[in-house]
Amino acid sequence: MPLATPIETGARSEIPKDARTKAQIRELKNLRKAIQDLQADLAKPRPKLDCLQNSPSFDRPDRPLYEGVPNIFVGVLLDLDKHLVVTVVDAMRRKVLALRNARSISKEGYDLLQRYFRQRREHSKQRQADQKAHRRVHQTESGLGQQVARLFAKGIVELAQQYKASTIVIPETDGWRDRLYSQLVARAKIKCNGSKKAMARYTKAHGEKLHQWDYSRLSQAIVDRATTDGLKVMQQKTVYEEDVFQQVANLAIAAYDFLNLGER
Numbered sequence: 001m002p003l004a005t006p007i008e009t010g011a012r013s014e015i016p017k018d019a020r021t022k023a024q025i026r027e028l029k030n031l032r033k034a035i036q037d038l039q040a041d042l043a044k045p046r047p048k049l050d051c052l053q054n055s056p057s058f059d060r061p062d063r064p065l066y067e068g069v070p071n072i073f074v075g076v077l078l079d080l081d082k083h084l085v086v087t088v089v090d091a092m093r094r095k096v097l098a099l100r101n102a103r104s105i106s107k108e109g110y111d112l113l114q115r116y117f118r119q120r121r122e123h124s125k126q127r128q129a130d131q132k133a134h135r136r137v138h139q140t141e142s143g144l145g146q147q148v149a150r151l152f153a154k155g156i157v158e159l160a161q162q163y164k165a166s167t168i169v170i171p172e173t174d175g176w177r178d179r180l181y182s183q184l185v186a187r188a189k190i191k192c193n194g195s196k197k198a199m200a201r202y203t204k205a206h207g208e209k210l211h212q213w214d215y216s217r218l219s220q221a222i223v224d225r226a227t228t229d230g231l232k233v234m235q236q237k238t239v240y241e242e243d244v245f246q247q248v249a250n251l252a253i254a255a256y257d258f259l260n261l262g263e264r
Contacts, residue, residue: 066230068166075169075252076156078215079244080184083113086156087249088163091256097163099245109151116144145214153221157229167232169255170219183240190242
């Protein structure tokens with residue numbers, strides 16, 4: 001009896017050649033129809049696209065978006081008692097348009113400034129205790145101080161824009177602490193009627209404020225914000241006056257005169 005032939009598994013049936021040809025023809029017809037439909041769709045009118053393509057191009061303006069009035073200046077001054085004083089002046093007419101202190105420039109900045117002062121006092125006491133105990137603990141308020149400076153800079157620039165000012169004037173930053181100390185001594189002479197003992201007590205009590213504020217940081221924050229918003233910033237020497245608002249107004253006017261009259 002002959003052995004059975006093994007059944008081959010996995011064998012594929014052959015597709016007739018005619019069937020393959022018909023399938024290819026159908027695919028070509030479908031592809032040709034899809035191309036024709038796409039061409040017809042592209043040929044349809046598109047009013048919005050035509051309007052955009054035919055519209056004139058708008059070149060970017062060369063001048064900045066913000067342009068202030070040339071004779072409107074903003075003066076900024078650091079003060080031991082008010083912390084910050086700002087004035088807006090029409091320098092050509094010698095007219096004061098607005099006066100602001102730290103609180104009115106930025107309520108949030110003022111509140112953070114008080115917190116900043118508290119932290120400095122607390123850290124100062126803690127450092128003294130750590131030194132006595134020979135502990136090395138580094139504490140800083142720089143992050144909070146930077147935030148305060150940015151908030152005040154924002155408020156100053158917004159005030160300048162409100163009055164269409166062209167320039168913000170800040171005192172020269174070199175030696176600003178020495179100038180504040182000179183102001184402190186001058187103020188002590190006035191308040192203490194020349195009494196040396198009273199002056200010594202006054203300057204000691206208020207002298208700590210000289211180290212509670214970084215005017216250079218505030219100045220840089222003002223420059224950064226003003227430059228971004230299209231305002232000019234310039235430095236000018238300031239002369240001490242008992243009325244701090246008059247002093248900051250004179251600061252702005254002196255800067256205007258320097259630019260326009262060649263006077264300092």
